[in-house]
Amino acid sequence: MNVLGCLDTPTSGHYQYEGIAVETLDADQRSLLRRYALGFIFQGFNLLARTSALENVELPLLYRGMSRKDRHEKAAAALTAVGLPTKLSSTPGELSGGQQQRVAIARAIVTEPSTLFADEPTGNLDSVTTRDIIEILTRLNVDRGITVLMVTHDENVAACAKRRVVIKDGLVESDSTSP
Amino acid sequence: MIWNAFAIAVREIGRNLTRAFLTVLGIFIGVASIITMVTLGEGATLAVKAQISSLGSNLLTLRPGAGFGQRGSSAGVPSFTERDAETLGEQIASIAAIAPVRTASLSTIYLGNARASTITGTTPIYFQINKWSLAEGRLFTEADVRSGSAVCVIGNTVRVELFGAENPIGASIRIGRASFEVIGLLATKGQAGMGDQDDTIIMPLSSLQRRLIGKTSSHDINQISISAVEGTDSLELIAEITQIMRQRRNLQSNQDNDFNIFDTRQIAETLGSTTQLMTMLLAAVAGVSLLVGGIGIMNIMLVSVTERTHEIGIRLAIGATASEVLLQFLVEAVTLSCIGGIVGILIALGLCYGLAQVIKVPFNFNTQINVIAFAFSAVVGVLFGYTPARRAARLNPIDALRHE
Incomplete structure (x- = not known):
């Protein structure tokens, strides 16, 4: 998963992302690929502490060199899309796990990536919150056409996917597509 | 960017x-x-140097009694005679100038103001030996000494206390039971570690003897001021003086000297080397505190970068390049170091200014130490803020993220 999200480099093998041989890119080029094409959601949220939800979501836009006004607008819109229009100035410490994960999703989608990698996004959440998060991810796929690639141990979560690849001990066990 | x-x-x-x-x-x-330590140290060094040079560097003072202070009490020991001074001057070639001195403490009055002053009776050469210069008026002459004229020269402290803002030259003051005309005002010398040198009234020796204390005996000289020829070995000179004085005072070989010789050159040399030692000591202490300060900066920077490796991981994961993250850390380190440096300089200047007043040393701004201290802290701050950050930014984002 980390290799797919370009967070890690493969020790061996070959990985092409939209025709780009990722293993041939240097660290800066992989950073730019993450910046412009990929979004990432972690099990542990990975938000900046002591930093408001709005500023966390603005962060990727800051590295794109976007103006202050545009950043505010886009970040506020992304937070509204994940259902947190009233929590713009809350810091991670003031938010629940589900809310933090929504901020993380907002941060991942604010750049309008073509692919969203989710590494056990619901692993730290209860079942009700899990349902909310899966709903948001499904809507992103349906409404915005973002490919969502998710790793999970949860059967119920896996059941929501259009294509399921089961991996056991490093080997592909089955690959099925639901209608 | x-x-x-x-x-x-x-x-x-x-x-x-x-x-x-x-x-x-x-x-x-x-x-x-x-900055505080070096600035104050230099101020103290300057103060000591100024005191030494105001004393005169080749001045010997001959006093009755075996030594300084209580131990060298001159009670019961005969004073010198004017003839002693003349003889020394005639017989020792390396004596440049010699002046007999008689001091007395008497009350002085001008209009409503009265105070006790130390009156020095001597000859005109005394001014030259003790490096007195004139601020106003004139000094007394050999003719004044011969005639015993009722004239005197005053130091600045006496002027301030007796005359205030008034011009003292030509005024008549009462000293003891006689009246004297003030003919000159001496230039200020300041404190010299031995009391206020400016609190003095100097007049012809004969005037003091005849008009104020009455000449009772020829042994009425309680001090002889001697200046040596430039380049004289003062130990040799002291030996010569000692020999002649022992002879004149009829001391047997088993008797100790009943007079002492105070050598300002020796004092100056001792003070000079002490000051030098003090400066070196201060430099060493300053070096240590610079090092300790540097280690303090290093610690904070290292700890904060370790803490922030996770943050670096997040920034990398969402698309920041390593150089962007590093630039951020560099700017942070530079900003904090500069703020610290500037605050440090301002506080040091305030401290130095205040402490210089309290311990009475001149306040001497040293640009060099300010620049060195600032540069050192900035370099340490930037180096230790930047280097660990660079290591973290080179990690794979996922490794940096896993760092807890």
Whole structure:
């Protein structure tokens, strides 16, 4: 998963992302690929502490060199899309796990990536919150056409996917597509 | 990109003010302590040097009694005669000038103001030996000494206390039971570690003897001031003086000297080497505090970068390049170091200014030490802020993220 999200480099093998041989890119080029094409959601949220939800979501836009006004607008819109229009100035410490994960999703989608990698996004959440998060991810796929690639141990979560690849001990066990 | 990094850096500093404060604290304590120590040390050195040069560097003073202070009490020991001074001057070639001195403490009155003053009766050469210069009026002459004229020269402290803002030249003051005309005002010498030198009234020896104390015996000289020819070995000169004086005072070989010789050159040399030692000591202490300050900065920076490896991972994961993250850390380190350096310099200057007044040393601004202290702290701050950050930024984002 980390290799797919370009967070890690493969020790061996070959990985092409939209025709780009990722293993041939240097660290800066992989950073730019993450910046412009990929979004990432972690099990542990990975938000900046002591930093408001709005500023966390603005962060990727800051590295794109976007103006202050545009950043505010886009970040506020992304937070509204994940259902947190009233929590713009809350810091991670003031938010629940589900809310933090929504901020993380907002941060991942604010750049309008073509692919969203989710590494056990619901692993730290209860079942009700899990349902909310899966709903948001499904809507992103349906409404915005973002490919969502998710790793999970949860059967119920896996059941929501259009294509399921089961991996056991490093080997592909089955690959099925639901209608 | 730089502007962007600057904006991020400033925001990050604002986000953790405690960390920023500790970093700045480390830097400014280092900077302030060095600057304060060196500035005050130099002030003290200057003060000591000024005192030494105001004493005169080749001056010997001959006094009755075996030594200084209580032990060398002159009670019961005969004073010198004017003839003693003349003989020494005639027989020793390396004596440049010699003046017999008789002092007395008497009350002085001018109009309503009265005070006790030390009156020195001597010859005109005394001014030259003791490096007195004239601020106003004239000094007395050999003719005044011969005639015993009722004239005197006063120091600045006496002028202030008796005359205030009035011009003392030509005024008539009452000393003891006689009246004297003030003919000259001496230039200020200041404190010299032996009381206020400016609290003095100097008049012809004969005037003091005849008009004030009455000549009772020829042994009425309680001090002889001697200046040596430039380049004289003062130990040799002291030996010559001792030999002649022992003879004149009829001391047997088993008797100790009943007079002492105070040598300002020896004092000057001792003080000079002490001051030099003190300066070196201060430099060493300053060096240590600079090092301690540097280690303090290093610690804060290392700890904060370890803490922030996770943050570096997040930034890398969402698409920041390593150089962007590094630039942010560099700007943060530079900003904090500069703030610390500037605050340190300001506090040091305030401290130096205040302490210089309290311990009465001149305040001497040394640009060099300010620049060195500032540069050192800035370099340490930047080096230790930047180097660990660079290591973290080179990690794969996922490794940096896993770092807890």
